[in-house]
Amino acid sequence: MSVEANINSILKELKGTKLICVTKTVDPERINEAIRAGATIIGENRIQEFEDKCDYLLPCKKHFIGHLQTNKTKKVVELFDLIQSVDSLKLAHEIDQKAREAGKVLDVYVQINIGSEPQKYGFGLDEIKQTIKKVQTLENIQVTGLMCIPPYVSPEEARLYFRKMKTLFDELQQENAGNINIQELSMGMSGDYQVAIEEGATMVRIGSAIFGDRGY
Numbered sequence: 485m486s487v488e489a490n491i492n493s494i495l496k497e498l499k500g501t502k503l504i505c506v507t508k509t510v511d512p513e514r515i516n517e518a519i520r521a522g523a524t525i526i527g528e529n530r531i532q533e534f535e536d537k538c539d540y541l542l543p544c545k546k547h548f549i550g551h552l553q554t555n556k557t558k559k560v561v562e563l564f565d566l567i568q569s570v571d572s573l574k575l576a577h578e579i580d581q582k583a584r585e586a587g588k589v590l591d592v593y594v595q596i597n598i599g600s601e602p603q604k605y606g607f608g609l610d611e612i613k614q615t616i617k618k619v620q621t622l623e624n625i626q627v628t629g630l631m632c633i634p635p636y637v638s639p640e641e642a643r644l645y646f647r648k649m650k651t652l653f654d655e656l657q658q659e660n661a662g663n664i665n666i667q668e669l670s671m672g673m674s675g676d677y678q679v680a681i682e683e684g685a686t687m688v689r690i691g692s693a694i695f696g697d698r699g700y
């Protein structure tokens with residue numbers, strides 16, 4: 485199947501859910517095929533690779549979706565429209581500072597380690613509300629969503645993690661007041677996005693179902 489055909493069939497399935505077209509390892513020509521077919525937001529997690537490609541891309545929104553080391557923050561703030569993977573307060577402060585220097589207010593999502601996996605990045609459920617309140621006191625960064633990468637399990641087992649995320653998302657939306665304004669719930673990838681949508685994702689991140697296997 486061509487990139488265009490894959491995008492078309494996925495967009496049809498998603499109905500209103502937003503698509504992040506994940507383009508790591510994919511060359512600019514094929515990314516542009518996806519953009520021409522209707523993808524409006526791309527997701528990347530490799531800074532150097534993205535920097536090499538970004539000048540060749542058709543207009544689109546760019547989301548950073550990988551773990552970000554604080555010393556790379558300046559570059560990411562310059563190159564991307566949104567950072568989905570804020571996983572520490574230290575990083576939030578660093579983004580705030582770099583965004584201020586760049587004269588921007590950057591939208592970010594906070595990443596939740598929903599399976600409490602020791603090897604994964606992200607905040608615990610117990611600390612997330614406090615964390616969002618702290619981040620919202622910073623002037624050049626604004627939390628507008630939640631993101632997770634659940635444990636590597638079957639889609640049906642992932643459903644439970646998606647459900648926990650949705651519960652948190654609903655609670656935060658009810659608390660939406662003052663400067664808290666959580667709008668997006670980013671969860672679900674090629675293997676489990678249908679389940680994520682059933683459980684309330686507003687945004688899915690899909691790579692291999694569009695471009696084929698990445699070969700690693």
Ligand SMILES: *Cc1c(COP(=O)(O)O)cnc(C)c1O
Nearest residue numbers: 506529549673674689690691692
């Ligand atoms: C690579 C990646 C995806 C997409 O994975 P696929 O299984 O290829 O759809 C989604 N989210 C993040 C954070 C990724 O790094």
